[in-house]
Amino acid sequence: MTQMILDQQRIRAANEIHPTPDVKFAYGTAGFRMQADKLDSIMFKVGIIAALRSLKLNGATIGVMITASHNPEEDNGVKLVDPRGEMLEQSWEGLSTELANARDADTILSVIDSIVAKYNINVDNKANVIYAYDTRPSCPALVASLKDGLDAAGADSTDFGLKTTPQLHYLVKCINTKGTNDAYGEPTEEGYYVKLSEAFKTLMKGKPAMPTISVDCANGVGAPKLKEFLKYIDSNVWSANIVNDDIKTPGKLNYNAGADYVKVQQKAPLGAVLNAGDRYCSFDGDADRLVYYYADDAGVFHLLDGDKIAGLAAMFIMDLVKTAGVDSINVGVVQTAYANGSSTKYLTGQLKVPVSFVSTGVKHLHHEAEKYDVGVYFEANGHGTVLFSPEALNTIKTSEGRTPAQNTALTQLQALTELINQTVGDALSDMLLVEVILTHRHWTCQEWDQAYTDLPNRLAKVVVADRTIFKTTDAERRLVEPQGLQQEIDTIVSKYSNGRSFVRASGTEDAVRVYAEAATRTETDSLALAVAQLVYDRGGGVGSAPSI
Ligand SMILES: CC(=O)N[C@H]1[C@@H](OP(=O)(O)O)O[C@H](CO)[C@@H](O)[C@@H]1O
Numbered sequence: 001m002t003q004m005i006l007d008q009q010r011i012r013a014a015n016e017i018h019p020t021p022d023v024k025f026a027y028g029t030a031g032f033r034m035q036a037d038k039l040d041s042i043m044f045k046v047g048i049i050a051a052l053r054s055l056k057l058n059g060a061t062i063g064v065m066i067t068a069s070h071n072p073e074e075d076n077g078v079k080l081v082d083p084r085g086e087m088l089e090q091s092w093e094g095l096s097t098e099l100a101n102a103r104d105a106d107t108i109l110s111v112i113d114s115i116v117a118k119y120n121i122n123v124d125n126k127a128n129v130i131y132a133y134d135t136r137p138s139c140p141a142l143v144a145s146l147k148d149g150l151d152a153a154g155a156d157s158t159d160f161g162l163k164t165t166p167q168l169h170y171l172v173k174c175i176n177t178k179g180t181n182d183a184y185g186e187p188t189e190e191g192y193y194v195k196l197s198e199a200f201k202t203l204m205k206g207k208p209a210m211p212t213i214s215v216d217c218a219n220g221v222g223a224p225k226l227k228e229f230l231k232y233i234d235s236n237v238w239s240a241n242i243v244n245d246d247i248k249t250p251g252k253l254n255y256n257a258g259a260d261y262v263k264v265q266q267k268a269p270l271g272a273v274l275n276a277g278d279r280y281c282s283f284d285g286d287a288d289r290l291v292y293y294y295a296d297d298a299g300v301f302h303l304l305d306g307d308k309i310a311g312l313a314a315m316f317i318m319d320l321v322k323t324a325g326v327d328s329i330n331v332g333v334v335q336t337a338y339a340n341g342s343s344t345k346y347l348t349g350q351l352k353v354p355v356s357f358v359s360t361g362v363k364h365l366h367h368e369a370e371k372y373d374v375g376v377y378f379e380a381n382g383h384g385t386v387l388f389s390p391e392a393l394n395t396i397k398t399s400e401g402r403t404p405a406q407n408t409a410l411t412q413l414q415a416l417t418e419l420i421n422q423t424v425g426d427a428l429s430d431m432l433l434v435e436v437i438l439t440h441r442h443w444t445c446q447e448w449d450q451a452y453t454d455l456p457n458r459l460a461k462v463v464v465a466d467r468t469i470f471k472t473t474d475a476e477r478r479l480v481e482p483q484g485l486q487q488e489i490d491t492i493v494s495k496y497s498n499g500r501s502f503v504r505a506s507g508t509e510d511a512v513r514v515y516a517e518a519a520t521r522t523e524t525d526s527l528a529l530a531v532a533q534l535v536y537d538r539g540g541g542v543g544s545a546p547s548i
């Protein structure tokens with residue numbers, strides 16, 4: 001066993017207090033996420049993993065965020081944030097899973113030893129970890145367990161308290177870049193508000209204010225944080241009315257509210273009464289997803305999801321790049337198979353912007369977006385951001401306009417790079433981006449919505465005996481296994497006009513997801529049901545047959 005800063009006695013003692021239940025844990029797309037009462041042992045082990053990760057990276061600060069996002073209040077979860085504010089490197093997901101499933105102290109210590117040996121970790125160094133959490137009632141106990149793990153591992157740790165997920169990502173990046181040429185900002189919550197508000201004011205300068213927007217915060221952490229942000233903005237410049245801001249009453253978090261609810265149900269959240277012509281948006285429970293919506297004159301609800309935000313952002317940035325005379329900067333958009341077919345058509349056909357497809361999960365989108373000078377990425381569910389490459393940032397910073405218009409555009413581009421959270425999707429930052437664009441264009445939500453009309457779509461879930469038998473290719477758009485199933489799906493799809501459907505195993509739930517879109521609502525529902533039935537029949541469906 002290693003002689004190390006990781007105190008074996010303390011690890012043994014902590015393992016006694018935080019015994020591992022008989023659950024198969026896996027670090028998935030969203031870290032570890034499940035019913036909060038099963039997470040105690042995970043937290044202490046995540047403390048150890050975070051310390052090891054920091055040691056492996058010579059003491060760089062690692063982030064730990066405790067949240068279950070849009071999931072029910074009784075759930076919770078935890079994920080690790082790498083030094084540049086990005087998601088944990090993939091190879092460490094497996095290590096985290098291994099440690100999570102180690103039960104007795106000897107196994108835990110030997111997993112730790114193998115990690116130390118594998119990466120030649122110098123355990124005499126100091127590990128640095130920061131952590132934060134959302135509003136869930138289970139957080140304080142889980143934080144205490146995390147702290148036990150961090151202490152047992154001898155890490156220096158800082159509790160940043162209640163934060164949105166993107167704020168924690170921001171803080172991690174700020175701490176690790178402090179004092180360097182690409183210092184990201186002040187590593188405080190205030191620093192975050194100052195950075196965003198200054199950029200926002202620059203972009204809004206001289207523009208008439210729009211009517212107040214209504215923001216549904218899903219009774220989550222976004223509510224107090226948005227209230228805090230509002231203190232930095234003159235209400236003559238921009239104002240917001242917050243709905244669903246009750247973080248105290250048990251049971252309210254995400255209940256019939258928030259970005260996921262609005263996207264999936266395709267209806268307004270509880271507490272929002274839609275007036276025609278007004279603007280509405282929803283954050284999710286940890287404020288990293290955003291969707292907009294409005295009612296038309298007939299009172300009909302319309303959703304402006306992540307695809308619509310991506311289209312709007314790409315259009316605006318491409319225009320600005322052109323106006324600024326820095327055309328060498330290329331803009332690209334990254335989507336997943338869940339992007340509405342009409343959005344892809346709009347991006348490639350009308351905006352003429354390159355679009356790449358990747359597997360579900362923001363880490364895939366993020367990495368692909370890094371390949372462009374300006375990479376716009378959004379999942380249809382509203383999680384996304386815009387990344388500027390170091391070269392693009394440099395071009396924007398150093399270019400000098402030949403005309404006042406070019407100079408203004410360069411200043412605005414520069415401000416955009418500050419306004420947009422470069423680490424991860426951020427509901428607050430994304431909302432400010434959308435607000436800037438609508439203000440510049442003098443657009444209502446309805447005008448923004450004119451870009452293209454979404455094909456009706458439907459997302460269904462089928463519970464099967466073993467979802468791991470579903471294997472995909474082509475950015476999850478086609479099945480390779482079970483054999484022959486894709487051909488059968490193709491046959492069904494060919495019967496529908498503008499039909500598209502694909503099937504993949506969820507990475508976060510024990511189910512297979514079926515997506516369908518087609519020319520009309522009736523056709524879409526019929527297509528979704530037919531494919532779901534096929535999956536149920538041929539893929540080992542359990543429980544009652546699918547219904548749409
Ligand atoms: C269709 C859908 O919305 N899938 C979500 C969901 O993943 P699944 O692997 O589909 O369960 O959770 C992920 C993590 O939050 C998110 O990135 C993704 O977009």
Ligand SMILES: [Mg+2]
Nearest residue numbers: 069284286288
């Ligand atoms: Mg979230």
